[in-house]
Amino acid sequence: xxxxxxxxxxxxxxxxxxxxxxxxxxxxxxxxxxxxxxxxxxxxxxxxxxxxxxxxxxxxxxxxxxxxxxxxxxxxxxxxxxxxxxxxxxxxxxxxxxxxxxxxxxxxxxxxxxxxxxxxxxxxxxxxxxxxxxxxxxxxxxxxxxxxxxxxxxxxxxxxxxxxxxxxxxxxxxxxxxxxxxxxxxxxxxxxxxxxxxxxxxxxxxxxxxxxxxxxxxxxxxxxxxxxxxxxxxxxxxxxxxxxxxxxxxxxxxxxxxxxxxxxxxxxxxxxxxxxxxxxxxxxxxxxxxxxxxxxxxxxxxxxxxxxxxxxxxxxxxxxxxxxxxxxxxxxxxxxxxxxxxxxxxxxxxxxxxxxxxxxxxxxxxxxxxxxxxxxxxxxxxxxxxxxxxxxxxxxxxxxxxxxxxxxxxxxxxxxxxxxxxxxxxxxxxxxxxxxxxxxxxxxxxxxxxxxxxxxxxxxxxxxxxxxxxxxxxxxxxxxxxxxxxxxxxxxxxxxxxxxxxxxxxxxxxxxxxxxxxxxxxxxxxxxxxxxxxxxxxxxxxxxxxxxxxxxxxxxxxxxxxxxxxxxxxxxxxxxxxxxxxxxxxxxxxxxxxxxxxxxxxxxxxxxxxxxxxxxxxxxxxxxxxxxxxxxxxxxxxxxxxxxxxxxxxxxxxxxxxxxxxxxxxxxxxxxxxxxxxx
Amino acid sequence: xxxxxxxxxxxxxxxxxxxxxxxxxxxxxxxxxxxxxxxxxxxxxxxxxxxxxxxxxxxxxxxxxxxxxxxxxxxxxxxxxxxxxxxxxxxxxxxxxxxxxxxxxxxxxxxxxxxxxxxxxxxxxxxxxxxxxxxxxxxxxxxxxxxxxxxxxxxxxxxxxxxxxxxxxxxxxxxxxxxxxxxxxxxxxxxxxxxxxxxxxxxxxxxxxxxxxxxxx
Numbered sequence: 001x002x003x004x005x006x007x008x009x010x011x012x013x014x015x016x017x018x019x020x021x022x023x024x025x026x027x028x029x030x031x032x033x034x035x036x037x038x039x040x041x042x043x044x045x046x047x048x049x050x051x052x053x054x055x056x057x058x059x060x061x062x063x064x065x066x067x068x069x070x071x072x073x074x075x076x077x078x079x080x081x082x083x084x085x086x087x088x089x090x091x092x093x094x095x096x097x098x099x100x101x102x103x104x105x106x107x108x109x110x111x112x113x114x115x116x117x118x119x120x121x122x123x124x125x126x127x128x129x130x131x132x133x134x135x136x137x138x139x140x141x142x143x144x145x146x147x148x149x150x151x152x153x154x155x156x157x158x159x160x161x162x163x164x165x166x167x168x169x170x171x172x173x174x175x176x177x178x179x180x181x182x183x184x185x186x187x188x189x190x191x192x193x194x195x196x197x198x199x200x201x202x203x204x205x206x207x208x209x210x211x212x213x214x215x216x217x218x219x220x221x222x223x224x225x226x227x228x229x230x231x232x233x234x235x236x237x238x239x240x241x242x243x244x245x246x247x248x249x250x251x252x253x254x255x256x257x258x259x260x261x262x263x264x265x266x267x268x269x270x271x272x273x274x275x276x277x278x279x280x281x282x283x284x285x286x287x288x289x290x291x292x293x294x295x296x297x298x299x300x301x302x303x304x305x306x307x308x309x310x311x312x313x314x315x316x317x318x319x320x321x322x323x324x325x326x327x328x329x330x331x332x333x334x335x336x337x338x339x340x341x342x343x344x345x346x347x348x349x350x351x352x353x354x355x356x357x358x359x360x361x362x363x364x365x366x367x368x369x370x371x372x373x374x375x376x377x378x379x380x381x382x383x384x385x386x387x388x389x390x391x392x393x394x395x396x397x398x399x400x401x402x403x404x405x406x407x408x409x410x411x412x413x414x415x416x417x418x419x420x421x422x423x424x425x426x427x428x429x430x431x432x433x434x435x436x437x438x439x440x441x442x443x444x445x446x447x448x449x450x451x452x453x454x455x456x457x458x459x460x461x462x463x464x465x466x467x468x469x470x471x472x473x474x475x476x477x478x479x480x481x482x483x484x485x486x487x488x489x490x491x492x493x494x495x496x497x498x499x500x501x502x503x504x505x506x507x508x509x510x511x512x513x514x515x516x517x518x519x520x521x522x523x524x525x526x527x528x529x530x531x532x533x534x535x536x537x538x539x540x541x542x543x544x545x546x547x548x549x550x551x552x553x554x555x556x557x558x559x560x561x562x563x564x565x566x567x568x569x570x571x572x573x574x575x576x577x578x579x580x581x582x583x584x585x586x587x588x589x590x591x592x593x594x595x596x597x598x599x600x601x602x603x604x605x606x607x608x609x610x611x612x613x614x615x616x617x618x619x620x621x622x623x624x625x626x627x628x629x630x631x632x633x634x635x636x637x638x639x640x641x642x643x644x645x646x647x648x649x650x651x652x653x654x655x656x657x658x659x660x661x662x663x664x665x666x667x668x669x670x671x672x673x674x675x676x677x678x679x
Numbered sequence: 680x681x682x683x684x685x686x687x688x689x690x691x692x693x694x695x696x697x698x699x700x701x702x703x704x705x706x707x708x709x710x711x712x713x714x715x716x717x718x719x720x721x722x723x724x725x726x727x728x729x730x731x732x733x734x735x736x737x738x739x740x741x742x743x744x745x746x747x748x749x750x751x752x753x754x755x756x757x758x759x760x761x762x763x764x765x766x767x768x769x770x771x772x773x774x775x776x777x778x779x780x781x782x783x784x785x786x787x788x789x790x791x792x793x794x795x796x797x798x799x800x801x802x803x804x805x806x807x808x809x810x811x812x813x814x815x816x817x818x819x820x821x822x823x824x825x826x827x828x829x830x831x832x833x834x835x836x837x838x839x840x841x842x843x844x845x846x847x848x849x850x851x852x853x854x855x856x857x858x859x860x861x862x863x864x865x866x867x868x869x870x871x872x873x874x875x876x877x878x879x880x881x882x883x884x885x886x887x888x889x890x891x892x893x894x895x896x
Contacts, residue, residue, distance in 0.1 A: 164760035164762060164763065166762065167765060169684075169766055169769040171769070179762065
C-alpha cells in the first residue's frame with residue numbers, strides 16, 4: 001500500500017489509486033474535465049496537472065498517475081497553478097465563450113474552472129474553429145463548437161450504455177465528436193451524456209432555453225417510471241417541473257437515469273385531471289365539486305354488497321393511498337397486478353429482487369428469464385453490463401432475444417427450455433453449477449400467462465437446483481416494471497383466489513390505466529382516481545383528480561423491496577389533491593371515516609402492520625420459503641411485457657418528448673430486429 | 680490537408696470485398712486472440728492498395744483510397760463498431776478517404792523543406808498541372824496535397840509520390856518528374872541531384888576509404 005504526502009497531508013491508499021483519487025479521499029479538489037470516476041481514464045484534458053516532487057521537472061496529470069511510495073505531491077503549488085492556467089488558456093482558444101446563451105451556464109465545469117484558472121482576456125486574435133452541430137436525436141441538443149474534446153460522451157456510450165455510436169474523429173485542431181453516420185443515439189441512457197458533458201456541447205433538447213440552473217427549486221425524490229426506483233432530483237420553477245436529473249444512490253441507480261425518467265416530465269403538464277367529474281343522467285361527464293363527486297360515490301357505495309366491490313391499483317400509485325383504499329373498501333376483491341400477471345405472492349421472497357441491484361456486481365453467472373432489462377429496468381441492465389465489462393460474467397437468456405448491450409448465450413424461448421436447462425448437463429447449466437453466486441432474473445412477462453404460478457415454481461426450482469440461495473446470497477430475483485407493484489403486494493393489495501371483474505358492480509380504479517377496461521361490466525359503477533385522463537378515466541362514472549409522483553410526499557417500494565420516499569416538488573394542478581387525502585375525505589362522506597388525519601398517522605398505521613415499510617432505504621432479507629404452484633406448463637413462448645419502452649405509463653403516453661422518441665427510435669429498433677432475424 | 684470525409688457522396692461504392700482473402704487472414708492472424716482491432720490499420724492499408732490497383736486500370740485512372748463500404752467491412756471483420764474504424768482512418772493523413780489521382784503528390788512544406796524552397800516546388804507543380812493544392816487533374820493522373828515533415832530533411836526539398844520519395848528537387852526537376860510520370864516513363868526515385876542516399880552534397884567527409892571501396896564516392 002503506497003504511502004504518500006499530498007499538500008503536506010499523509011495518506012495511505014490502495015495500490016493503483018491515482019493521485020487525483022487519493023487527493024479526493026483527503027478532500028483536496030483537483031480540477032478536471034475528462035476524468036470521471038465511472039469511466040476509463042484517457043488523460044486528455046490535462047486540467048488535473050499537479051506537481052510531484054523528485055519526479056520529472058514538469059507537471060503530472062494526476063488522474064492517470066498512480067500513487068507511488070513516498071511521493072510528495074503539491075496540488076496548489078505555483079507550478080501546478082501555472083500549468084492549469086496554461087491548460088485553461090488552451091481550452092478556451094476555440095471555445096466560443098457564449099455562456100450568456102448557453103444552457104449549461106451556471107452549472108458548467110468550464111465556466112467554474114475558468115473563473116479559477118482563466119485570464120480575464122484572450123491572447124489569441126486568430127479566428128476560432130467552428131464545428132457543425134450534429135443531429136443525434138430528439139433528446140440531445142448539440143452545440144459542438146463548445147466541445148472541449150474530453151471524450152466523456154464517447155466513453156459513456158462505449159462503456160456504460162454499450163452503444164458505440166459516437167467517436168472522436170480527425171485529429172489536431174480538426175478533431176470533433178461525431179456519430180459520422182447521421183444517426184440518433186439509440187440508447188435508453190443517452191440523457192446521461194448531457195450530465196457528464198462538462199461544457200454546453202450536449203444539452204437537453206426539451207429543456208433548451210427554458211430556465212437557468214440557479215432559479216430552480218431542487219427537490220430530491222424518487223422516480224416511478226419503472227420499478228428500479230431511481231433517485232432523482234426534480235427541478236421546478238413556480239408550479240412547473242422544468243427538468244429531472246439523477247441523484248446519486250450507489251445501490252440503486254448509481255448516478256444514471258434512463259431517458260424516460262429524465263424526459264417524460266412534460267407528460268405531467270398534459271392530459272391532467274384537475275377537477276372532479278361526474279357522469280350525468282345523459283351519460284356525459286360533467287364538471288363537479290368535490291362534495292358532489294363524493295356524494296355520488298357514497299350513494300352507490302353504500303348500496304353495494306362487499307363482494308360486489310372491487311378495486312384495481314395502477315402502476316404509479318404510492319403505498320399510502322393503496323393502504324387507505326384497502327382500509328376504506330374493506331373488500332377482498334383487490335388487485336394490483338393489473339397487467340394480468342399470475343404468481344404466488346404469499347412469500348415476499350418470491351416476488352422481489354432479492355439480491356439487490358448492487359448485488360449484481362457480486363454475481364458470477366446470470367440467467368435472464370423472459371426479461372429485457374434494458375426496457376424493464378434500464379439501470380438493472382446497466383449494472384449487468386458493468387459486471388460484464390469488469391469480469392466478463394457469463395450470461396444466459398431464456399426468452400425473446402434482444403440487443404442487451406452485452407453478449408449472452410441464448411438458451412431458448414419457452415418455459416420448457418428452462419426445464420431443459422435444469423435437467424441439462426454441461427453448457428450453461430455447468431456454468432451456473434460452478435458459479436459461487438449464480439443469479440436468476442425473471443421478468444414479469446413470465447407471469448403474465450395462465451401458467452404464471454407454475455413458471456414461478458419452475459424458476460424457484462431452478463434457483464434451488466443451481467444453489468442460488470445460500471446463507472449469505474439470494475440469487476432469485478423478480479424484475480418488476482411498475483413502481484407501485486411491490487409496495488401494493490407488500491400491503492396485501494391482491495386477491496388470493498382471484499375474482500371476476502365483469503361481475504363486480506362497483507369498481508374503484510386507483511390510477512389503473514394499463515389494463516383492458518372492457519373487462520368491467522357495462523352496468524358497473526366505476527370510480528377513477530388518478531392524475532391523467534387516460535384509459536381508466538374514460539370508463540369512469542366519477543373521476544377524482546389525484547396527484548402525480550412529483551406532487552406528493554409518498555412511499556414507494558422498488559423491485560428490490562427498498563422503501564423510498566418521494567417528496568413534493570410542485571403542487572397538484574387545479575383542484576387535484578394528494579391521493580390518500582382524497583380517500584380520507586371520501587371515507588368520511590361514506591360514513592366510515594378512516595382513523596388517520598395526517599400522513600404521519602397513516603405511516604404509523606402502515607409501519608404497525610408491515611414493520612419493514614417503516615424503514616426507509618433498507619433491504620431486509622426476505623428468507624427463502626416455498627412459493628409458486630407446481631402445475632402443468634403451457635407450451636407457448638415467453639413474451640416480453642414492455643412493447644414500447646417510451647410509452648409504458650399514462651405520464652409517458654402524454655409526453656410529446658416520449659412520442660418523439662418512439663417515432664425516431666422504434667424505426668431503429670425494428671431495423672435491428674430485422675437484421676437479427678436475417679442472421 | 681486531408682480531403683473531407685463524406686460517407687454519403689455519390690463516389691462511394693455500394694460494396695467492397697477484399698480480393699485477397701488470404702492476405703486478410705494473414706493480417707488477422709498477426710494479432711493475439713481478442714486483440715483483432717489491432718488489424719484495423721493494416722487492413723485499411725490493404726483496402727487502399729486494392730482500390731489503387733483497380734484505379735490504375737480504369738479509364739480515368741485514380742489512386743488508392745478507402746471507400747466507406749471498406750471501412751464498414753473492416754469493422755465487421757475485426758468485430759468493432761464502424762465508428763472505431765472511422766476514428767483511425769480519419770486520424771492518419773496516409774489514409775485517403777476520397778478518390779485521389781493516380782499519382783498522389785504529397786509536398787513536404789514543413790520548416791526544413793520550406794527553407795530549402797519547397798514553396799517554389801509547390802508553385803512549379805501547381806503552375807504545370809494548372810490545379811491547386813487539394814485538387815486533382817481532370818485526367819485523373821495527379822492530386823496535390825501538402826503534408827507535414829516526411830523525415831527526409833537532409834535531402835530537402837522533397838515530395839512523396841504514392842510510395843516513393845523524390846528528393847533534392849528544383850522547380851525544373853519537379854516538372855520533369857510530373858511529365859515523365861504522365862507519359863508513363865520510369866523516374867529514378869530518391870535524390871534528383873545525383874547524390875547517393877543522404878550523403879553530404881560534396882561527397883563523403885568521413886569514412887572516405889570505405890565510401891570509395893563501396894563505389895559511392
